[in-house]
Every structure is written in structure tokens, then in C-alpha cells.
Amino acid sequence: MTPHKTPAVPVLAIDGPSGAGKGTISRLLSRRLGWHLLDSGALYRVLAIAAMRSRLSLEDIDGLARLAGEVRVRFVSDEAGGERIELDGELVTDEVRTERAGDAASRLARFPEVRDALVQLQRDFVRAPGLVADGRDMGTRIFTDATLKVFLTATPEERARRRHKQLKEKGIDVSLAALSRDIAERDARDAQRAVAPLVPADDAKVLDSTVMSIPQVVDRIVDWLGERIDIPPVGQA
Numbered sequence: 664m665t666p667h668k669t670p671a672v673p674v675l676a677i678d679g680p681s682g683a684g685k686g687t688i689s690r691l692l693s694r695r696l697g698w699h700l701l702d703s704g705a706l707y708r709v710l711a712i713a714a715m716r717s718r719l720s721l722e723d724i725d726g727l728a729r730l731a732g733e734v735r736v737r738f739v740s741d742e743a744g745g746e747r748i749e750l751d752g753e754l755v756t757d758e759v760r761t762e763r764a765g766d767a768a769s770r771l772a773r774f775p776e777v778r779d780a781l782v783q784l785q786r787d788f789v790r791a792p793g794l795v796a797d798g799r800d801m802g803t804r805i806f807t808d809a810t811l812k813v814f815l816t817a818t819p820e821e822r823a824r825r826r827h828k829q830l831k832e833k834g835i836d837v838s839l840a841a842l843s844r845d846i847a848e849r850d851a852r853d854a855q856r857a858v859a860p861l862v863p864a865d866d867a868k869v870l871d872s873t874v875m876s877i878p879q880v881v882d883r884i885v886d887w888l889g890e891r892i893d894i895p896p897v898g899q900a
Contacts (some may be wrong), residue, residue, distance in 0.1 A: 673698075673793040673892055675884070676801035679815035680861060682767065682822030683881065684872055688815060689797035690746065691881050696795065696894065699894065701788040702738060702746065703798030703805070703864055704768065706781055708759045709736050709750050711767035722768055724774045731780035762830075763835070769849050772799075772857045799853065802864035811888050814863035815880070817873040819846055 675692065678886060679685050686702065693700040712728070713719075713734050719726050737749040748756045755815050771777050780802075785805050788794055796805065800811030817825075823843040830837050853861035868887055872880050888894060 664731060672791045673810040673888075674806045674809055675793070675795045675888060676806045676809035676812045676859070676864075677797050677815055677884075678797065678799050678801050678865075680799075680800065680804070680822065680853070680862070680869070681846055682826045683815045684825065684877070685742055685797045685815050687870075688880055688884070689795050689875060691877065692884060693795045695881065695885065696793060698795050698886075699788060699790050700738065700746070700786060701794055701796040701798075701801075702748075703781075703785055703796060703801060705738070705748055705759050706736060706767075706785065707768035707772050708764040709748065709755065710734060710777070711764050713750060713769055713821050714757055714771065715767065721770050721857035724776050725795065726774040727771055728780045731777055731784075736784075742871055754850070758834075762842075765848070768846070769852060773852070774811070775857075778804075799861050802867050803862065808866075810891050812864045812867035813883075813884055813887070814867045814869045815871065819850065821873045822846055 668813075675698070676698075677685050677689050677692075686735065687704070689700060692698070710731055711721070713730055714721060714727060717730065719730060721727070725805060735749075735751050738746060746752060748759050767780075781806060785796070785798075788796070789806075793810075796809070798805070802809055802814070820843065824845050826846070827837065827839045827842050830842075850861070870880065870883060875883075885894065
């Protein structure tokens with residue numbers, strides 16, 4: 664694979680485990696900075712959905728790699744500041760956020776051939792004035808020379824509680840105990856996989872958000888970024 668070169672525009676890479684709040688924080692940072700957003704986890708979830716719809720086995724490495732080069736994914740910000748996700752022109756936002764899609768994405772992300780097929784697609788999201796990249800290997804593999812790398816985490820219990828609250832608000836009834844088990848299993852699988860394991864980059868700033876509010880997390884990251892580059896006053900999260 665071609666090594667990644669320092670981007671001509673600033674990149675803020677935010678990695679971390681499931682339920683750490685990366686998506687919420689990344690969207691708020693994107694709005695505050697006026698930068699583009701890459702939800703890399705959604706790319707894997709969209710691929711998982713495409714695979715399941717095509718009745719493709721999540722163990723079919725070659726088939727998944729081919730499919731990764733064929734799917735058309737589009738992220739569109741709505742008027743409320745939310746995110747719409749399209750797969751081959753069809754809106755799949757709600758399906759992407761399901762536990763089924765998340766678990767399937769974690770399973771296919773184990774394979775280096777699949778991850779390689781999605782690397783360039785992710786790097787193509789870099790456009791001026793900047794990019795907020797949300798994922799699990801943004802700082803360790805995709806944007807190795809990012810302007811700032813943040814590893815956002817929280818205790819497993821707090822992450823399960825947050826996810827439970829989020830699903831309940833969407834009308835999805837799920838057991839907190841089951842979520843806790845799923846998160847623990849996914850953490851172990853992601854940390855132990857041979858390719859791109861879920862670990863902080865050597866030069867990442869680790870931020871434990873367990874007892875922090877969302878505005879506090881956003882402010883802390885903006886402060887860190889301001890130590891690296893000049894940030895024009897674009898908006899407020």
C-alpha cells in the first residue's frame with residue numbers, strides 16, 4: 664500500500680472504542696470548525712449492509728474486498744446538523760446505526776484485504792478547509808500525519824449506559840446487560856485483531872470522557888488543536 668503523505672489541509676483524527684461518543688463529538692467539531700466530516704465507521708457499516716443485502720458471507724474475504732470497491736457511499740448533512748447516509752442512492756441512515764450493522768462491521772473489519780479496499784476512499788475525504796475523521800484507526804493507519812490525533816474513551820459501563828440511552832430515545836428496546844456484554848466482546852475483538860488493532864497512536868492525546876460533558880470534550884479538543892494551528896472563529900458547538 665502507498666504510504667500516507669502529510670495532507671495539504673489539516674486533519675483532526677478521532678479514534679476510540681464503541682460508545683465513547685466519537686460520532687457526536689466529531690459532528691460537533693465539524694460544525695464548530697467548519698470542516699468536512701468522515702464517519703469511517705459508517706463506511707464499514709454500509710459495506711456490511713451491502714454484503715448482507717447481497718447475501719454475501721461476512722467470511723468471504725475476496726467478495727467483501729470486491730464489494731468495497733463497488734459501493735457508492737454518500738454523506739449528506741441535513742438542516743438540523745444531523746447526518747444522512749446513502750448507499751447506492753438509497754437512504755440507509757437508520758439501518759447503519761443498528762447493533763446488527765455494527766457487529767457485522769466489526770467482523771468484516773478484521774480482514775486486511777477489506778480494510779485496504781477502503782483506505783483510499785477514506786483519504787479522498789480530505790478537502791479544504793479541513794477534515795474531522797472519526798474512526799478506530801484514523802491516527803494509526805489512515806491519517807498517520809494528522810494535525811492532531813485524539814483517542815476518545817470512557818469506561819465500558821459508561822459507554823454501555825450512553826448507548827442504552829441513545830437506543831431508548833430512538834424507541835429501540837434493548838437490555839443494558841446485553842449491551843455491556845456486546846461492548847466488552849467488541850472491545851476484545853477489536854483490540855486483539857492482527858490488522859489495525861484498536862489502540863491509541865503513539866502520538867495521540869488520550870481523553871477519558873467518563874465524567875466530562877459533551878461541551879467540555881469539544882472545548883478540550885479545540886484547545887489542543889489550537890496549540891497546533893490557527894483556528895478561525897467559525898461557529899459554536
